[in-house]
Structures are given as C-alpha cells and as structure tokens.
Amino acid sequence: MQTSFAGAGQSWSRIGTRHFIAVSVLAVAIGIIATIEGTAGVGGSHDTDQLAFFFPAAQRILDGDPFKIYAIRAFGSYPNYNPPLSTVLIAPLLAIGQSFLPGASQCVVSGYNSASCRSLLGFVGIAFIPFVILMGVAALAALRRLYPAMSQGQALAAYALVVLSPLTWLNFTIWWHFEQPMMLFFFVAGVLLLQARRPYLAGVFLGLAILSRTTAAVPLIALLVVLVAERAWPTLARVAGMIVVVAAIGFGPFFLFDYHDTAFSLLSWRGTAQIGNSIWSLFLSTPLDSIARRLDLPAAIVVAAIVAWLAVRRFGVSAFDRNLYGVLALAALLVPMLSKTNWPYYYAEPFVFIVIWEFATLQDAPAGLWRWPVLAIGYLSAAATLGQFMGLPSATQGGIVLRLMGLIQFGSMLAFAVVIWQRLTDLVTAQRSVPSSEPVGGGGSLTHMSR
Numbered sequence: 195m196q197t198s199f200a201g202a203g204q205s206w207s208r209i210g211t212r213h214f215i216a217v218s219v220l221a222v223a224i225g226i227i228a229t230i231e232g233t234a235g236v237g238g239s240h241d242t243d244q245l246a247f248f249f250p251a252a253q254r255i256l257d258g259d260p261f262k263i264y265a266i267r268a269f270g271s272y273p274n275y276n277p278p279l280s281t282v283l284i285a286p287l288l289a290i291g292q293s294f295l296p297g298a299s300q301c302v303v304s305g306y307n308s309a310s311c312r313s314l315l316g317f318v319g320i321a322f323i324p325f326v327i328l329m330g331v332a333a334l335a336a337l338r339r340l341y342p343a344m345s346q347g348q349a350l351a352a353y354a355l356v357v358l359s360p361l362t363w364l365n366f367t368i369w370w371h372f373e374q375p376m377m378l379f380f381f382v383a384g385v386l387l388l389q390a391r392r393p394y395l396a397g398v399f400l401g402l403a404i405l406s407r408t409t410a411a412v413p414l415i416a417l418l419v420v421l422v423a424e425r426a427w428p429t430l431a432r433v434a435g436m437i438v439v440v441a442a443i444g445f446g447p448f449f450l451f452d453y454h455d456t457a458f459s460l461l462s463w464r465g466t467a468q469i470g471n472s473i474w475s476l477f478l479s480t481p482l483d484s485i486a487r488r489l490d491l492p493a494a495i496v497v498a499a500i501v502a503w504l505a506v507r508r509f510g511v512s513a514f515d516r517n518l519y520g521v522l523a524l525a526a527l528l529v530p531m532l533s534k535t536n537w538p539y540y541y542a543e544p545f546v547f548i549v550i551w552e553f554a555t556l557q558d559a560p561a562g563l564w565r566w567p568v569l570a571i572g573y574l575s576a577a578a579t580l581g582q583f584m585g586l587p588s589a590t591q592g593g594i595v596l597r598l599m600g601l602i603q604f605g606s607m608l609a610f611a612v613v614i615w616q617r618l619t620d621l622v623t624a625q626r627s628v629p630s631s632e633p634v635g636g637g638g639s640l641t642h643m644s645r
Contacts, residue, residue: 397436470535
C-alpha cells in the first residue's frame with residue numbers, strides 16, 4: 195500500500211468545486227479581517243509604504259501630474275522605488291475613497307490623520323484582495339497543466355497553501371505592499387502561457403509582472419537564461435520582445451517627462467541605500483561598505499543566471515517542463531538571500547514557486563520523503579518564524595544584532611536553496627533510471643523536450 199501524499203488521491207475523491215469556492219471565500223474573509231485589523235497598528239505615514247509613497251504618488255496622478263510620481267520622497271531622501279502599475283491602479287481607488295470617507299481627502303494633502311488614513315488604507319487594501327485569489331487560481335491552473343492526474347485533494351491542498359498562507363497576508367496587515375500578489379499572478383500566468391506555447395501573450399504578462407514589482411526581475415532573468423541555454427531562440431525572441439514592449443510602454447513616459455527623478459528612484463538610488471539585515475551587513479563600517487551596498491541586485495541576477503544555466507546543462511531542465519518552477523524557486527530565493535535589507539513579505543515569492551513545483555512533481559519523486567510536500571511546509575514554517583523578527587527596527591540599525599540577523603537570514607535561505615537543488619537532482623536521477631514516457635500536460639515531463 196502506498197502511503198505517500200502523492201499516492202493518497204483515493205481518499206480525496208469527494209472533493210469538488212464547492213471546496214475550492216469555500217477556501218476562496220475563507221481567504222477573502224481572512225483578507226478583509228486582516229486588512230481592517232492591520233490598520234489599527236498604523237500610527238503615521240512612517241508605518242507604511244502606502245502612506246509614505248504609494249498614496250502621495252497616486253495623488254500626483256489625481257492632481258493632473260501623472261509623470262511626477264518619482265519625485266516623491268519620504269524618510270528624508272528615500273525615493274519612491276516602486277514600478278508604476280500599482281500606483282496607477284491605486285489612483286482611482288484613492289479618488290473613490292476620498293469621495294465618501296470623512297477626512298480622507300486631506301490624508302495625503304495635509305499629512306497623516308489617524309482615523310481617515312486608516313480607513314482609506316483599509317479600503318484600498320480590500321480592493322487588492324482579488325489578486326490573491328487570482329494568484330491562487332493561476333497556481334492551480336499551472337498545476338493542472340503540469341500534472342493533469344493530480345487528485346482533487348492534492349490540488350486543494352496546494353491552492354489552500356497559496357491563498358491562506360500567512361506569508362501572503364503579511365502584505366495586507368503589516369507591510370502594506372498590495373502589489374506583490376498582483377506581481378505573482380502576472381508572473382505565474384506568464385509562465386503558464388509560455389508553457390502553453392503562447393509566447394507573445396506570455397511576454398505581456400511577464401512584462402506586467404516587471405511593472406508591478408522590481409523583484410520579478412530575478413526569476414525573470416532565470417527564465418530567459420533557461421530559454422537561452424536550451425537554444426529556444428524563436429520563443430526567446432517573442433517573449434523577450436513583448437517584455438521589452440510592455441516595459442517601454444510602462445516606464446517610458448516617466449523617463450521621458452521626468453528623467454531626473456525617475457532615473458534616481460529606479461536606477462541610481464539603490465546602489466547608495468543603507469545595508470540592513472543581510473549577509474552584506476558583514477561589510478558595514480569597513481572599507482568595502484560602499485562597494486557591498488551596490489552588489490546585492492547584480493549578485494542576485496548573476497547567481498540566478500548561473501543556476502538557470504546549470505539546471506539546463508546538468509539536468510536538462512526546459513522552459514516547458516515542471517522543473518522550471520524549481521529553477522524559479524531558486525531564483526526567487528535569491529531575493530531574500532542576497533538583498534541588502536530584507537523585509538518579511540519577501541518570503542512570499544519563493545513560496546508560491548516552491549508550492550507549484552513540489553506539488554507538480556510529487557508523483558515523479560523517489561519513494562520516501564520527497565513524496566510529501568515537506569519543502570513547502572518546511573519553508574512556510576521557517577519563513578513565518580523569520581518574519582516575526584526580520585522586520586524589527588534592528589533590521590536597519592548597526593551592531594552585532596543586525597549582523598546576526600543577516601547571517602541567520604542568509605543561512606536559512608541558503609539551506610532551502612540547497613534542499614531544492616538536492617530534490618531537483620533526485621528527481622532527475624529517478625526519471626533517468628526509468629524508460630522515458632510521453633510528456634505530461636503539453637510538456638510536463640522531466641526530460642529535455644524537443645524544440
């Protein structure tokens with residue numbers, strides 16, 4: 195008798211559509227409560243990037259000056275280091291909220307007013323909750339394509355992990371980055387479309403992901419390097435071409451009409467920003483400080499490219515098979531691993547890729563531990579624990595505590611990266627030990643596909 199999670203489908207035979215709807219309703223209810231209750235802890239604009247950056251930037255749009263959103267400064271000279279898509283979406287919500295919430299119209303103009311700004315923050319946050327459901331649906335659609343034989347129980351478990359995860363709802367309670375679920379929805383949907391052989395539309399969605407969050411750049415680089423390494427040139431040209439077009443349309447007007455502020459906010463500022471709770475804290479107050487603070491994003495991109503190249507050359511990973519999500523999970527892990535300051539909501543992005551990859555490959559894993567979603571559960575447990583203290587004030591202050599946090603942060607993410615690589619090795623080894631089979635779900639095999 196098979197006792198693994200991957201082989202437990204018969205016991206879940208009664209699960210149907212109504213159960214997925216119930217989980218979705220529960221997720222929405224949790225999101226609404228989390229968003230409303232989360233506003234209680236907001237004591238001023240310094241407590242949330244929404245009040246410090248997003249709302250003032252959206253107000254610029256409402257005031258008829260839409261291309262000056264990168265002139266916003268907070269916390270001294272800290273710029274609005276966020277792509278424009280979420281700000282554009284927030285603008286009409288801000289206008290609606292200001293029209294019926296008492297005092298909300300003065301929230302951005304005259305400064306922080308506790309009651310009105312908390313109400314406005316909650317209203318905008320609730321409006322972004324559907325992106326969490328869309329993110330879950332995209333992950334579920336990816337799983338259905340990669341593993342058509344997946345039981346309803348396994349699919350429901352994966353969906354619930356994504357939409358009910360505390361990592362997901364951190365952005366609606368404490369850290370107020372509503373754009374993250376939106377970015378993940380666009381990214382997963384883009385990969386889904388790529389694997390469905392619709393490269394132009396895939397490029398559009400991946401371009402929208404870049405317009406949502408800058409952290410999308412690291413797994414995107416990994417994805418493009420996979421296409422390069424397997425010499426899928428026509429697909430690469432179509433996907434990359436559409437990404438460039440979408441990015442040019444999204445970023446171009448801001449560079450055209452306010453080059454100075456836009457270039458400072460999106461390009462040059464990051465290299466001068468302070469080092470926080472990361473491995474880079476070891477260089478604080480040393481001759482290498484100024485160099486180290488410029489290396490985090492380039493280092494993450496270079497390592498992501500190397501990992502993706504090795505995954506193709508060593509394991510035969512393709513952009514059209516299940517193990518692509520393992521590569522994306524590794525790349526996404528590089529953001530909390532190598533960013534010079536880490537915040538708890540960074541952990542959500544690797545988690546979504548881990549869930550998709552692990553559940554899509556459970557039936558291919560060697561018998562034993564890999565037949566259970568140990569990686570997703572283990573990562574969720576560790577990241578939720580790290581998130582309890584990684585965002586404390588000590589994350590941006592010097593001293594031994596900051597360096598200790600940086601080492602713990604780096605070591606934890608590195609450990610999961612090693613485990614993902616080992617699981618990938620075991621999966622490919624197991625696949626190569628049996629006769630090759632027909633690709634699953636339009637390209638779900640673990641072997642290298644013909645292109």
